[in-house]
Amino acid sequence: MKKYAVIYRSVLIESLQYTANIAMGFISYLIIIFIFIHLWDYMYGTPGTLIAGYTKEQMIWYVMLTELIWFGTSSNTVTRQASMDIRGGNIAYLMNKPYHYTLYILARYIGECSVRLPMYAAVSALIGLTMVGSLAGFRLITLLAALPCILLGITIHAVFRLCISLLSFWIEDANPFHWLYNKLILVIGTIFPIEIFPEALQPLFKLTPIYTVCYGPAKLLIDFSVEKYAEVLAAQVLYLAAGCALMFFIYGKGVKKLYVNGG
Amino acid sequence: MNVIEAENLSKTFRVKRKEKGLQGSLKAIFHPQTEAVHAVDRISFTVEEGEMLAFIGPNGAGKSTTIKMLTGILYPDDGAVKVLGIDPSKKRKQLAYQIGTVFGQKEQLWTHLTPYDNFRFFGAIYDLPDAEAEARIRELSEIFELDAFINTPVRSLSLGQRIRCELAASLIHKPRVLFLDEPTIGLDPVVKENIRSLIKQMNKELHTTIFLTSHDVGDIEKLCKRIVIVNNGKIVLDDSMTHLKYHYLNKKIVELKLHEEAVLPQLAGITVLKQNGGHVKLEVDTGIMKINDALRHIDAENMVDINISNIPLENIIMEIYKAEGSSLKRGPLDGNHLKKEGL
Amino acid sequence: MSTAVKNELRVCMLSVKYNIMREMLNKVTFLTNILFMALNNATFIVQWVILFSLREDIGGYALRDVMLLWGLAASTFGLAHILFARAFSLPDLIINGKLDAYLVLPKNVLLSVLTSQTSVSAIGDLLYGLVILCVFSLSIGRFFLFVLFTVTGAVIYTAFALLMGSLSFWFVRAEMFAGHMTSSMVSFATYPDGIFKGAVKFLLYLVIPVGMAIYQPVHIMMDFNAGRLLAVLGYTLLLSAAAVFVFYRGLRRYSSSNLMEARG
Numbered sequence: 029m030k031k032y033a034v035i036y037r038s039v040l041i042e043s044l045q046y047t048a049n050i051a052m053g054f055i056s057y058l059i060i061i062f063i064f065i066h067l068w069d070y071m072y073g074t075p076g077t078l079i080a081g082y083t084k085e086q087m088i089w090y091v092m093l094t095e096l097i098w099f100g101t102s103s104n105t106v107t108r109q110a111s112m113d114i115r116g117g118n119i120a121y122l123m124n125k126p127y128h129y130t131l132y133i134l135a136r137y138i139g140e141c142s143v144r145l146p147m148y149a150a151v152s153a154l155i156g157l158t159m160v161g162s163l164a165g166f167r168l169i170t171l172l173a174a175l176p177c178i179l180l181g182i183t184i185h186a187v188f189r190l191c192i193s194l195l196s197f198w199i200e201d202a203n204p205f206h207w208l209y210n211k212l213i214l215v216i217g218t219i220f221p222i223e224i225f226p227e228a229l230q231p232l233f234k235l236t237p238i239y240t241v242c243y244g245p246a247k248l249l250i251d252f253s254v255e256k257y258a259e260v261l262a263a264q265v266l267y268l269a270a271g272c273a274l275m276f277f278i279y280g281k282g283v284k285k286l287y288v289n290g291g
Numbered sequence: 292m293n294v295i296e297a298e299n300l301s302k303t304f305r306v307k308r309k310e311k312g313l314q315g316s317l318k319a320i321f322h323p324q325t326e327a328v329h330a331v332d333r334i335s336f337t338v339e340e341g342e343m344l345a346f347i348g349p350n351g352a353g354k355s356t357t358i359k360m361l362t363g364i365l366y367p368d369d370g371a372v373k374v375l376g377i378d379p380s381k382k383r384k385q386l387a388y389q390i391g392t393v394f395g396q397k398e399q400l401w402t403h404l405t406p407y408d409n410f411r412f413f414g415a416i417y418d419l420p421d422a423e424a425e426a427r428i429r430e431l432s433e434i435f436e437l438d439a440f441i442n443t444p445v446r447s448l449s450l451g452q453r454i455r456c457e458l459a460a461s462l463i464h465k466p467r468v469l470f471l472d473e474p475t476i477g478l479d480p481v482v483k484e485n486i487r488s489l490i491k492q493m494n495k496e497l498h499t500t501i502f503l504t505s506h507d508v509g510d511i512e513k514l515c516k517r518i519v520i521v522n523n524g525k526i527v528l529d530d531s532m533t534h535l536k537y538h539y540l541n542k543k544i545v546e547l548k549l550h551e552e553a554v555l556p557q558l559a560g561i562t563v564l565k566q567n568g569g570h571v572k573l574e575v576d577t578g579i580m581k582i583n584d585a586l587r588h589i590d591a592e593n594m595v596d597i598n599i600s601n602i603p604l605e606n607i608i609m610e611i612y613k614a615e616g617s618s619l620k621r622g623p624l625d626g627n628h629l630k631k632e633g634l
Numbered sequence: 635m636s637t638a639v640k641n642e643l644r645v646c647m648l649s650v651k652y653n654i655m656r657e658m659l660n661k662v663t664f665l666t667n668i669l670f671m672a673l674n675n676a677t678f679i680v681q682w683v684i685l686f687s688l689r690e691d692i693g694g695y696a697l698r699d700v701m702l703l704w705g706l707a708a709s710t711f712g713l714a715h716i717l718f719a720r721a722f723s724l725p726d727l728i729i730n731g732k733l734d735a736y737l738v739l740p741k742n743v744l745l746s747v748l749t750s751q752t753s754v755s756a757i758g759d760l761l762y763g764l765v766i767l768c769v770f771s772l773s774i775g776r777f778f779l780f781v782l783f784t785v786t787g788a789v790i791y792t793a794f795a796l797l798m799g800s801l802s803f804w805f806v807r808a809e810m811f812a813g814h815m816t817s818s819m820v821s822f823a824t825y826p827d828g829i830f831k832g833a834v835k836f837l838l839y840l841v842i843p844v845g846m847a848i849y850q851p852v853h854i855m856m857d858f859n860a861g862r863l864l865a866v867l868g869y870t871l872l873l874s875a876a877a878v879f880v881f882y883r884g885l886r887r888y889s890s891s892n893l894m895e896a897r898g
Contacts, residue, residue, distance in 0.1 A: 204670030387740035
């Protein structure tokens with residue numbers, strides 16, 4: 029475990045040197061949030077309306093939080109980098125190192141997110157408080173309680189994306205599959221809370237990564253309840269276990285294929 | 292006729308300088324410090340039509356900056372340059388029709404197309420009418436012996452075949468001057484030899500002037516009659532290859548294999564480079580002692596084998612680089628001075 | 635047309651053709667890229683069906699109007715990335731000195747650079763735009779307008795990328811900035827302009843040229859107006875001219891540059 033901590037630490041320090049580049053990403057984040065503030069302003073029309081049980085402030089905060097997870101975790105490490113390692117043959121050198129390749133990638137990813145996520149969080153808090161207004165019933169203790177959920181969420185997100193990248197063992201370009209996964213997360217879980225969809229579909233969404241990656245953590249932050257908390261945490265632990273099992277399985281198959289066919 | 296004329300050609304780069312630590316970083320934001328680097332410093336030379344010239348120097352000496360100024364990629368800060376009577380910084384496009392460039396590390400061919408399609412593409416770039424392009428492709432494919440693979444996609448060709456196609460493609464528009472930047476880099480000795488003979492042929496049959504840069508002494512030695520060495524932005528040597536050898540090859544390397552270890556005489560003009568039992572390596576300065584006199588001091592009965600050779604050109608060039616480097620500390624030293632003094 | 639112009643265009647067409655041929659080497663990857671990109675765009679239909687179930691008009695748009703907007707945004711993005719993909723990675727060429735290769739050729743530098751790369755998935759975007767048009771609001775007049783605006787939009791989008799990318803001639807750090815600015819144009823292009831009020835509208839016409847590339851064309855297709863059409867055409871020419879001018883100013887700096895740091 030210690031070696032992964034060392035990898036994490038060195039990536040963290042490296043990322044700290046690129047804070048100016050990361051800050052450039054605020055442009056895109058701010059524009060998206062800007063658009064959503066206008067969109068929901070228009071949709072809510074008269075004050076006091078509720079949509080799917082959300083007030084306007086809750087709705088915008090929800091989008092800000094899920095987009096925060098989205099932008100804070102946008103890293104090439106689990107997507108393009110991993111695909112390139114595999115397609116480019118670099119994997120042959122990495123897989124003989126005394127660590128597990130997938131955990132090595134995850135340690136790097138978490139290292140990057142440890143810099144990006146707090147930076148985006150600070151910006152969100154700032155524009156949220158100035159342009160949207162504070163959330164009714166929000167307490168600092170909620171944030172502390174939800175923190176493990178956020179961390180679990182971004183880890184699960186990375187595990188699934190890495191699984192898709194690992195398909196590069198068999199296909200030339202894993203990108204199209206990333207697009208589809210991203211759109212699932214984005215269209216269903218990020219820009220809307222699940223409650224906005226027809227009731228019949230909602231249980232179905234709870235079975236997808238959306239529930240554990242974006243909806244769960246964001247929902248807890250804007251509308252905390254202990255039952256929900258336990259439910260999300262339990263789902264996340266299950267998801268993480270299943271995701272990791274899948275990841276190790278695909279990786280093992282891929283490496284075996286590499287040994288047989290020589291890439 | 293001179294195809295290239297450069298007079299006092301100069302290019303100065305400004306390089307940002309930053310002091311160490313956080314304080315230095317902050318200081319650099321408000322008061323950026325720059326330092327002038329004279330990449331090319333008042334270089335003058337001419338190249339005649341049909342010449343094959345080696346333009347060499349250590350990394351960062353100003354070779355590629357000079358080539359960039361000759362081809363119009365970079366504008367000089369000072370001085371004048373004319374290639375085929377054209378000022379490259381003013382009429383880059385017009386010049387481009389008459390020159391060719393091959394950069395060893397960069398491929399210009401489309402790898403998924405056949406050489407033939409590639410040649411047609413380059414024909415289109417240089418505005419050749421179809422009939423002329425066809426005729427030219429036939430001619431080039433004969434000279435470079437491309438017939439066997441002219442319709443095979445470039446990605447399936449061997450490296451050597453590819454380079455032949457690269458060269459042919461750069462000649463599609465009959466350039467009068469060809470700039471070759473490290474044409475044989477990364478190739479195996481057989482292919483290298485092949486490419487060299489093609490370049491030679493090109494120069495002879497098509498009368499193309501060739502301006503070559505290379506770190507490969509073999510390229511220089513086998514191809515060029517004239518050698519120009521740049522270092523620290525200045526020309527430190529501009530001489531014919533035979534002259535260079537004549538001047539610098541007054542030292543011979545003598546390698547001996549002796550029956551039994553012998554004590555060698557201490558004489559002026561003979562330096563023992565290496566001695567390991569019966570194996571001895573000597574350097575004889577023929578300016579001080581003739582080679583036959585030197586041999587007289589060795590017991591012929593004791594000798595099993597002997598090999599006398601010149602100092603490799605590579606070592607000579609290295610010496611010139613080094614001499615220029617150390618002379619900088621003492622102050623500027625012009626090329627002529629160095630030439631007269633020898634090493 | 636003069637022979638010089640004809641020759642220029644011939645080389646550009648060949649470049650694009652060969653670029654696409656290269657991508658077609660692996661047919662499976664080629665087709666999945668196109669198909670999945672179209673599917674990818676289609677997922678956003680879900681977003682708008684949901685939004686329109688909450689309210690019947692959004693910023694003066696009905697569902698089919700938003701689809702038209704989306705279709706035009708996709709086809710505009712697609713065409714620009716099929717023909718001129720390099721405009722979007724221009725800073726890489728500038729910062730790493732890769733423009734040299736284009737400077738030794740006797741052809742127009744800007745055109746050779748722009749057409750030197752293609753994006754396969756962009757074909758999916760272009761096709762998606764056309765399919766959306768056919769499904770939601772097809773008429774002969776609208777089809778021709780749609781094609782025309784796809785071209786003007788692609789030109790505006792490319793010109794904007796060229797302007798932003800050219801900043802790298804002066805500022806090394808501008809690479810990321812340029813990327814975020816061009817992608818912000820896509821973000822705005824997929825939401826109806828009616829949700830933005832007041833000063834923001836100025837931003838969308840003056841800073842990010844999405845107004846003339848997407849919003850006005852959609853309004854013209856919904857309700858034809860010759861004056862507005864002329865304004866779009868004029869704006870397209872003006873912005874392109876400005877972009878070309880800035881690029882060549884930058885190129886002059888590239889060639890006379892004495893900042894080694896920016897060159898490698």
